[in-house]
Amino acid sequence: MPRFRVPEITVERLSIYLRALKKFPEEKVLSSQELAELVGTTDAQVRKDITYFGEFGIPGQGYHVGKLKEEITHILALDREWELALVGVGKLGTALLAYPGFKKKEFRIRAIFDNDPKKIGIRIEGLIVRSVEKISETLSRYGIKIGIITTPAEAAQDVADRLVRGGVKGILNFAPVRIIVPEKVKLKNVDLSMELETLSYFLSEGTSTGSHNF
Amino acid sequence: MPRFRVPEITVERLSIYLRALKKFPEEKVLSSQELAELVGTTDAQVRKDITYFGEFGIPGQGYHVGKLKEEITHILALDREWELALVGVGKLGTALLAYPGFKKKEFRIRAIFDNDPKKIGIRIEGLIVRSVEKISETLSRYGIKIGIITTPAEAAQDVADRLVRGGVKGILNFAPVRIIVPEKVKLKNVDLSMELETLSYFLSEGTSTGSHNF
DNA sequence: TAGATTGTTAATCGATTAACAATC
DNA sequence: TAGATTGTTAATCGATTAACAATC
Missing domain, CATH: 3.40.50.720 (NAD(P)-binding Rossmann-like Domain)
Structure with a gap:
């Protein structure tokens, strides 16, 4: 689904974001800034990584935890065994x-x-x-x-x-x-x-x- | 001892080079090309990594295994406990x-x-x-x-x-x-x-x- | 609407690769 | 000397960061 070739380091960070997201309730909305702080990177990096795969955020609000978890889970093919x-x-x-x-x-x-x-x-x-x-x-x-x-x-x-x-x-x-x-x-x-x-x-x-x- | 800031990835590769070198006799001379093949990189990369720290090779010949092992061991501070x-x-x-x-x-x-x-x-x-x-x-x-x-x-x-x-x-x-x-x-x-x-x-x-x- | 934050483009930074003069 | 390969500079490539229009 990505539009372009995705760097391996981006895939690795998605895995880290996913783990961080799991600590929050599904309904919560986190900004790229908040997510970045949780994993030690920058807001721009978070947005860039995510938008390789689609537009999963809400401008002015941030990212819905449940939705983003689901998307990353699917991207990483973790919805299979x-x-x-x-x-x-x-x-x-x-x-x-x-x-x-x-x-x-x-x-x-x-x-x-x-x-x-x-x-x-x-x-x-x-x-x-x-x-x-x-x-x-x-x-x-x-x-x-x-x-x-x-x-x-x-x-x-x-x-x-x-x-x-x-x-x-x-x-x-x-x-x-x-x-x-x-x-x-x-x-x-x-x-x-x-x-x-x-x-x-x-x-x-x-x-x-x-x-x-x- | 390096002249400039050394990328972490370079330090990691030095560790890999060192491990490869240990399989050869001390007196052997290996070219950057040979060393590169052993660890899956390029000759230019090998030379670049090494020259962050000094001139340890012999133009026209290559790198003396014993000498290079000793230098990398010292660079990585593996000559101490x-x-x-x-x-x-x-x-x-x-x-x-x-x-x-x-x-x-x-x-x-x-x-x-x-x-x-x-x-x-x-x-x-x-x-x-x-x-x-x-x-x-x-x-x-x-x-x-x-x-x-x-x-x-x-x-x-x-x-x-x-x-x-x-x-x-x-x-x-x-x-x-x-x-x-x-x-x-x-x-x-x-x-x-x-x-x-x-x-x-x-x-x-x-x-x-x-x-x-x- | 005003405020906030996304998605995206352009600028920057840094690492890899290519090329070649120096030198054994 | 001729051949080979280093050390190094410049070109390229790719990832990060900055900036901002779009949009909720």
């Missing part, structure tokens, strides 16, 4: 399985995989751990379109290849490595080492031992 | 405590906190869980400058305030909420819901039920 596969049932994978976000209806983990024979067959959060060998056939069978990688770095590329063969269209990668996927597949990386190292840089800035300003 | 505090010893917090990145010397979790009386006092990965009440005094005492928030959304702002009072200069926030910190404190968000919702958007693009292209 997505089934997910998770590969790598280590500490992080298990933690994500219990994540409240996966108890909601929009996203539901449907299949889980590991390459450790000791784990295959056991049940976690109601799901049986399958062998990574079964990834593509299982995903094809279930029509799963989103995969989450929580394996060690070494296994991530092979797992990604299997997910792609199984027909996924999106991958959320937590392994600390840059994986390569076909252009058609949307890849998002969550890179803890990178985040920490970036913090390290900014913290060392402006200290006597490593100023980074001129 | 950072002590961290982690707040919220639930599934995700516990998973992060076991994360291999925290077994290395650059980042070490030194103190952990929770608000659940049943958890306070127990030992996890060699650390005793303290009460969130003790955050600021403990951080001041130890001189901890980085905090990780793995609490539920409701607790995150209070925890952030305590971390700031304790003197942290950087926060890595995993709670699904936008927290507010003083300008001097560097905040990085890892937002799983947002990542999934962005994937949802891109996957619904170009499908019959919700095309987002014109």
Whole structure:
């Protein structure tokens, strides 16, 4: 529905706006200024982001919470159910399985995989751990379109290849490595080492031992 | 040391370059082109990122792996040890405590906190869980400058305030909420819901039920 | 109507890319 | 020297911000 190409950062902010909106009653009307303050951006940014998709506001008034929530929910395709596969049932994978976000209806983990024979067959959060060998056939069978990688770095590329063969269209990668996927597949990386190292840089800035300003 | 203001995205890419470099022998020389391919960017980008900080390459040859690794390590301040505090010893917090990145010397979790009386006092990965009440005094005492928030959304702002009072200069926030910190404190968000919702958007693009292209 | 705030265009800002002289 | 690739400047691209007519 957008009139033009939408920047990814705009889509990310829509998700943030939606979360903020959920704290208000449906009937409330919020101005772009108020919404901006809630999420730490500017009123112009809010209006620009929203108008990529349509005219959902009331001039002179603002945005009706219920209406805007509904529109963003539809834009982000959260008015449907997505089934997910998770590969790598280590500490992080298990933690994500219990994540409240996966108890909601929009996203539901449907299949889980590991390459450790000791784990295959056991049940976690109601799901049986399958062998990574079964990834593509299982995903094809279930029509799963989103995969989450929580394996060690070494296994991530092979797992990604299997997910792609199984027909996924999106991958959320937590392994600390840059994986390569076909252009058609949307890849998002969550890179803890990178985040920490970036913090390290900014913290060392402006200290006597490593100023980074001129 | 940089001559000009450095974009955050450049710092993030330096972290990625560094990880790629670690797979090569010290004596090897890589061109910006080769390095770019390894991490999925362009040769011009690699050179631009690096030259914010100095001239580390050899015209006609490329970049000496050992030398470049050393320089980036120094730029990112990874040639020192950072002590961290982690707040919220639930599934995700516990998973992060076991994360291999925290077994290395650059980042070490030194103190952990929770608000659940049943958890306070127990030992996890060699650390005793303290009460969130003790955050600021403990951080001041130890001189901890980085905090990780793995609490539920409701607790995150209070925890952030305590971390700031304790003197942290950087926060890595995993709670699904936008927290507010003083300008001097560097905040990085890892937002799983947002990542999934962005994937949802891109996957619904170009499908019959919700095309987002014109 | 007067006041407020949207939607949108134009101006600005900042990051990426292209191109090439310098140099190993 | 000839070939290759850096470091850097200028051109391009894209996102943010400012400003204001339209409109509730």
